[in-house]
Amino acid sequence: MTKVAINGAKGKMGLALIDSINLNKNVNFGGGFDKGDSLDMALDDFDVLIDFTRPEATLSALSSCLSSSKAMVIGTTGFSDNELETINQASNKIPIVFAPNMSIGVNLTLKILETSAKVIGPDSSIEIIESHHRFKVDSPSGTAIKMGEVVANALGRDLSKCAIYGREGIEEPRDLNTIGFSSIRGGDVVGEHTVIFFMEGERVEITHKASSRMIYANGAVRAAHWLHNKPNGLYSMQDVLDL
Incomplete structure (x- = not known):
């Protein structure tokens, strides 16, 4: 025991x-x-x-x-x-x-993201959106960063060089090699993470939501x-x- x-x-x-x-x-x-x-x-x-x-x-x-x-x-x-x-x-x-997230579902999601990135990632714009309760002090969440690392590694990229944390003002058109992060804080949200692969004419969204x-x-x-x-x-x- x-x-x-x-x-x-x-x-x-x-x-x-x-x-x-x-x-x-x-x-x-x-x-x-x-x-x-x-x-x-x-x-x-x-x-x-x-x-x-x-x-x-x-x-x-x-x-x-x-x-x-x-x-x-x-x-x-x-x-x-x-x-x-x-x-x-x-x-x-x-x-x-x-581990930034001990959830069995999240870790299964990481495996799915690895496969998805290898299949569709090179031809897509990738965004990671995460939501947590208003008391969470770090952002992006550790889980969001881990998701970004998994996707970046599957594509042979270095997340520290391709991550974009928020946007403001006038920018150049989006670089397909970047991975975007957005963080939302409010209420009592336990944790929600969505990775979106935007392609021409379609998109794939992979989401994990925690309620407890x-x-x-x-x-x-x-x-x-x-x-x-x-x-x-x-x-x-x-x-x-x-x-």
């Missing part, structure tokens, strides 16, 4: 994770931590830590997990390039599942159980789901 602890246990996502653990027969709840709590005092109480907080809190928890060789599932988004490298380096010493945080929680708990006793390394939800 895998003992799973939660960082950020008092937040909306943290509470959903605890509910998911209690409903999962393969795991036990190994403790919850929030601002001001000392993770180092309870490192013997869990096998895997799940973290959906903020980059600074996640990196602090990562340091504690490194010191005690504990596995970690990271669903936090908004990391800088240097912070991403810190996570990558840490995976040489502990097993980590790191439990889809992310259930995926993260599944990842935590899968990760227990895995070799050191950096894993994705594609690995967890064998996609």
Whole structure:
């Protein structure tokens, strides 16, 4: 039985994770931590830590997990390039599942996007539109960026060089090699992502809509159980789901 602890246990996502653990027969709840709590005092109480907080809190928890060789599932988004490298380096010493979205449906969508981009992407204008609740602080969402990376990689492009984040004013006609992003924030939207491939005379829209945080929680708990006793390394939800 895998003992799973939660960082950020008092937040909306943290509470959903605890509910998911209690409903999962393969795991036990190994403790919850929030601002001001000392993770180092309870490192013997869990096998895997799940973290959906903020980059600074996640990196602090990562340091504690490194010191005690504990596995970690990271669903936090908004990391800088240097912070991403810190996570990558840490995976040489502990097993980590790191994914911007733990939803099974989203990860299946990523696989569909890869196939779609290879078939129709070179001849289309590609736009990614994402919507979230008004409290989400980073944009585009980590999931939208991951979708862009999947599409760009399938087309042999570098997303950092072809991404367009919003438009304003008078521009040249759209470059087919770019990938556009639009972010919407408002209300209590859990998360909606649409990738549109615009072609001459037709378009293909691939959409994933989330109506409950439990889809992310259930995926993260599944990842935590899968990760227990895995070799050191950096894993994705594609690995967890064998996609």
